[in-house]
Amino acid sequence: MLETDVSPTNINPTIYLKDYQKPEFLIPEVMLDFALNQASTLVVATMQVKRSSGSGTPLVLHGEKMQLVSLAINGKTLSDAEYQIDAESLTILNVPDAFELEVQTELLPHLNTELSGLYQSSGNFCTQCEAEGFRRITYFLDRPDVLSVYRVRLTADVVDCPVLLSNGNPVASGRNDDNTHWAEWFDPHPKPSYLFALVAGNLEHVTDHFTTASGNKVELNIYAQQHNIEKCDHAMASLKKSMRWDEDVYGREYDLDIYNIVAVDDFNMGAMENKGLNVFNSKYVLANQDTATDLDYEGIESVIAHEYFHNWSGNRVTCRDWFQLSLKEGFTVFRDQEFSADMGSRAVKRIRDVQSLRAFQFKEDAGPMAHPVRPDSYQEINNFYTSTIYQKGAEVIRMMRELVGVEGFRRGTDLYFDRFDGQAVTTEDFVTSIEQANDIDLAQFRLWYTQSGTPSIRVQQSYTDQTLTLTIQQSCPATPGQDRKRPFQMPLCIALLLPSGEKVLQQTLVLTEDEQSFEFSGLPEQPVVSMLRGFSAPVKLEYNQSDDELLTLVSFDDDGFVRWEAMQRLCLKLLLPAVENGSINEAAYSRVRDAFLKLLTEPCHDKAMLAEMLSLPTASYLAELSEAIEPRQISLIRQQCVQRLAKDLESPFHTVYAQQGQNTDFSLDAESMASRSLKNRTLMYLVATGQPAYYALASHQYHAANTMTDRLSAFTALVHSSYPDRQALIDHFYQQWKDDPLVMDKWFAMQAIAPRDNLLPDIEQLMSNPTFSINNPNKVRSLIGAFTSNLLAFHQQDGAGYKFLVDCVIQLNTINPQVAARLISTINNWRRYAQPYQSLMCTQLERLANENGLASDVTEIVSKALK
Numbered sequence: 098m099l100e101t102d103v104s105p106t107n108i109n110p111t112i113y114l115k116d117y118q119k120p121e122f123l124i125p126e127v128m129l130d131f132a133l134n135q136a137s138t139l140v141v142a143t144m145q146v147k148r149s150s151g152s153g154t155p156l157v158l159h160g161e162k163m164q165l166v167s168l169a170i171n172g173k174t175l176s177d178a179e180y181q182i183d184a185e186s187l188t189i190l191n192v193p194d195a196f197e198l199e200v201q202t203e204l205l206p207h208l209n210t211e212l213s214g215l216y217q218s219s220g221n222f223c224t225q226c227e228a229e230g231f232r233r234i235t236y237f238l239d240r241p242d243v244l245s246v247y248r249v250r251l252t253a254d255v256v257d258c259p260v261l262l263s264n265g266n267p268v269a270s271g272r273n274d275d276n277t278h279w280a281e282w283f284d285p286h287p288k289p290s291y292l293f294a295l296v297a298g299n300l301e302h303v304t305d306h307f308t309t310a311s312g313n314k315v316e317l318n319i320y321a322q323q324h325n326i327e328k329c330d331h332a333m334a335s336l337k338k339s340m341r342w343d344e345d346v347y348g349r350e351y352d353l354d355i356y357n358i359v360a361v362d363d364f365n366m367g368a369m370e371n372k373g374l375n376v377f378n379s380k381y382v383l384a385n386q387d388t389a390t391d392l393d394y395e396g397i398e399s400v401i402a403h404e405y406f407h408n409w410s411g412n413r414v415t416c417r418d419w420f421q422l423s424l425k426e427g428f429t430v431f432r433d434q435e436f437s438a439d440m441g442s443r444a445v446k447r448i449r450d451v452q453s454l455r456a457f458q459f460k461e462d463a464g465p466m467a468h469p470v471r472p473d474s475y476q477e478i479n480n481f482y483t484s485t486i487y488q489k490g491a492e493v494i495r496m497m498r499e500l501v502g503v504e505g506f507r508r509g510t511d512l513y514f515d516r517f518d519g520q521a522v523t524t525e526d527f528v529t530s531i532e533q534a535n536d537i538d539l540a541q542f543r544l545w546y547t548q549s550g551t552p553s554i555r556v557q558q559s560y561t562d563q564t565l566t567l568t569i570q571q572s573c574p575a576t577p578g579q580d581r582k583r584p585f586q587m588p589l590c591i592a593l594l595l596p597s598g599e600k601v602l603q604q605t606l607v608l609t610e611d612e613q614s615f616e617f618s619g620l621p622e623q624p625v626v627s628m629l630r631g632f633s634a635p636v637k638l639e640y641n642q643s644d645d646e647l648l649t650l651v652s653f654d655d656d657g658f659v660r661w662e663a664m665q666r667l668c669l670k671l672l673l674p675a676v677e678n679g680s681i682n683e684a685a686y687s688r689v690r691d692a693f694l695k696l697l698t699e700p701c702h703d704k705a706m707l708a709e710m711l712s713l714p715t716a717s718y719l720a721e722l723s724e725a726i727e728p729r730q731i732s733l734i735r736q737q738c739v740q741r742l743a744k745d746l747e748s749p750f751h752t753v754y755a756q757q758g759q760n761t762d763f764s765l766d767a768e769s770m771a772s773r774s775l776k777n778r779t780l781m782y783l784v785a786t787g788q789p790a791y792y793a794l795a796s797h798q799y800h801a802a803n804t805m806t807d808r809l810s811a812f813t814a815l816v817h818s819s820y821p822d823r824q825a826l827i828d829h830f831y832q833q834w835k836d837d838p839l840v841m842d843k844w845f846a847m848q849a850i851a852p853r854d855n856l857l858p859d860i861e862q863l864m865s866n867p868t869f870s871i872n873n874p875n876k877v878r879s880l881i882g883a884f885t886s887n888l889l890a891f892h893q894q895d896g897a898g899y900k901f902l903v904d905c906v907i908q909l910n911t912i913n914p915q916v917a918a919r920l921i922s923t924i925n926n927w928r929r930y931a932q933p934y935q936s937l938m939c940t941q942l943e944r945l946a947n948e949n950g951l952a953s954d955v956t957e958i959v960s961k962a963l964k
């Protein structure tokens with residue numbers, strides 16, 4: 098017997114950036130002909146193949162999970178001896194330097210529960226090809242540096258699939274004699290296979306148009322199932338705003354005659370930027386006043402924008418290989434963050450983005466999957482659509498903008514888009530463009546792309562002779578494969594405030610060394626330092642400012658992020674020791690209570706900010722800041738503080754609540770949303786008093802609400818309290834909304850995060866609710882995923898929560914490995930927990946690791962977690 102690779106088939110070989118090689122063949126043109134059928138779909142792919150390097154080497158195409166029907170070169174069918182096929186590739190031994198290759202494959206989309214490649218959602222056909230789904234449609238060079246011009250012909254039953262969509266512009270359509278019809282689409286822009294898409298099914302659409310700055314009229318369509326079609330208006334408005342913004346801010350225009358968006362219920366992530374044909378998780382399209390919260394509306398606006406912005410940052414200029422993923426994702430997240438900041442409250446947007454970065458990216462950076470923004474290696478690319486690539490990647494772009502200024506940054510992006518239009522490039526190409534357009538040296542800055550881990554900034558201050566000295570040290574902990582780190586170059590935005598609140602200086606310091614000192618002279622009074630303004634670098638800040646200094650910042654800083662952060666830090670001085678000691682320090686509590694009281698009773702100029710300022714640090718942030726995480730203690734202490742603040746400040750909370758009024762006219766303007774946000778923040782505290790009068794108030798709000806924001810807030814406050822009619826309320830909500838899957842997602846999630854013990858039986862029961870389906874990623878995320886974020890209920894001291902999670906992951910491993918891998922990642926930082934949680938998680942991870950037939954997605958996460 099020949100010696101072969103003895104590694105089990107479920108472990109993908111590690112792929113290294115250093116092994117990147119240019120493709121030996123290119124496919125400048127491809128014609129795809131789909132005969133779509135419920136039982137089986139036939140695909141005929143006709144490609145013009147050209148050798149680009151090497152000579153005489155075989156052609157190796159990617160392909161998996163489909164049936165090869167036939168192969169022909171220049172019209173001549175190949176015999177079995179002329180090619181080799183295995184589970185992942187097709188090799189044609191002798192090929193000319195230029196030829197036409199015809200590949201026929203058969204697919205079974207109705208059995209595709211992985212939702213990668215061609216699959217069905219609610220009976221409609223759709224595709225998801227990023228990163229490597231196209232190889233489940235036909236044999237191809239399924240890598241982002243092979244760009245092709247696509248012509249696509251779709252044929253399907255005229256009744257089942259009246260709508261036939263693909264990328265590019267529609268060119269022709271017609272009827273056949275056999276109850277089928279066809280449509281042909283042509284996309285003139287060369288693109289990688291991951292941007293291919295088709296949709297075919299029974300869908301309605303809303304239509305509008307947009308005239309570009311150059312005067313081209315673009316048809317805009319949003320497709321959804323008929324019963325959802327009246328929920329597409331906000332998405333359409335968001336699309337038009339995005340198109341205008343990208344012209345105004347980046348000078349980028351749309352480049353086809355038509356832009357189609359399709360909403361589907363079964364989707365692994367948020368949405369996908371396929372050229373001219375975005376496919377969206379319906380969560381990020383559908384909204385109306387009765388079913389969507391203000392947060393949902395904001396989420397839709399930002400994801401619509403994100404996918405639209407990819408048309409330039411991702412599609413026109415794409416990635417050379419998947420190690421460069423942040424080239425398009427980090428940059429596009431940065432673009433969508435700035436768009437949202439321009440559309441709404443810039444400060445609140447920044448606060449939410451920082452909260453999310455800390456909750457997910459900092460956690461990832463401190464765990465076994467820590468990787469640089471440009472990773473060096475991966476096993477399963479689907480596991481690298483991470484918070485590091487997306488969110489930290491966006492922070493890296495933001496820092497470059499801070500270093501070169503807004504105008505310099507625009508010069509850099511203009512150069513980047515002009516120079517690399519139509520090409521597949523690297524993060525290095527982006528940085529070089531910023532450098533060359535600004536004549537600066539970003540050599541040290543590039544470490545952000547190659548070093549993983551979250552840096553810490555330690556600040557010490559002294560004040561003598563009217564001079565303030567700030568001594569700043571930076572360090573970065575060891576991460577897998579990277580023991581020692583070099584200092585990063587980073588912008589540190591600061592300001593100095595006099596105790597009266599007057600700002601006397603604002604400056605961007607640039608850190609480059611392990612330790613640096615900065616002096617500010619001529620200061621007759623000791624100033625208060627407003628540090629890391631706008632969260633100008635993605636770091637942990639260790640800076641011991643006094644309560645008085647923090648309170649000065651809370652009252653006077655003109656940087657919304659710092660104002661909020663100062664309040665958070667004041668709360669942390671209460672919460673972190675309380676978690677550690679198991680009891681609340683009265684002096685620390687009083688300071689937080691008094692600060693809350695001041696905020697509640699002072700005239701309020703920005704309700705959205707006030708709502709944020711009145712929130713205690715999240716449980717996940719408290720976990721992030723803990724040495725050894727005590728999940729239950731964190732949850733209990735945080736709840737205790739909420740309840741004490743609620744009782745002590747009941748009257749001012751009630752006054753502010755009442756000032757917001759009950760049902761104002763529904764509007765999505767900033768002021769109305771801010772008022773709802775503040776109202777519902779105060780309602781949460783009022784219900785936390787446990788007083789029947791406030792249960793009644795919340796119940797009234799629930800029943801009388803004219804928006805889902807108000808209804809869901811009241812529902813959540815009551816479901817998370819000791820409200821005696823809790824179950825009746827849960828049942829009422831269910832009866833009202835059981836036919837709306839997106840509202841049911843909220844119903845599942847709010848129950849799953851209730852801060853109560855003994856929740857697991859409820860979760861198991863909810864899994865058998867008829868509206869739950871383990872095949873639907875939204876349902877898995879909203880019930881099981883949300884439950885794993887419940888620090889009290891998930892982290893049982895007998896490990897039952899972890900066992901439940903692993904049982905779910907084992908089930909999902911065969912249904913949808915991408916979703917399974919995401920889910921198990923929640924506990925891959927098990928080493929950070931105190932005992933007994935740590936050992937209990939480890940036991941369950943080991944049980945999972947010993948399962949037979951684990952998908953490579955899950956294997957990579959579990960094996961790295963246990964390493």
Ligand code: B3K
Binds near residue numbers: 228369
């Ligand atoms: N580019 C897609 C993500 C694809 C994920 C594949 N596992 C959505 C986005 O970031 O816009």
Ligand code: ZN
Binds near residue numbers: 403425429
């Ligand atoms: Zn993206």
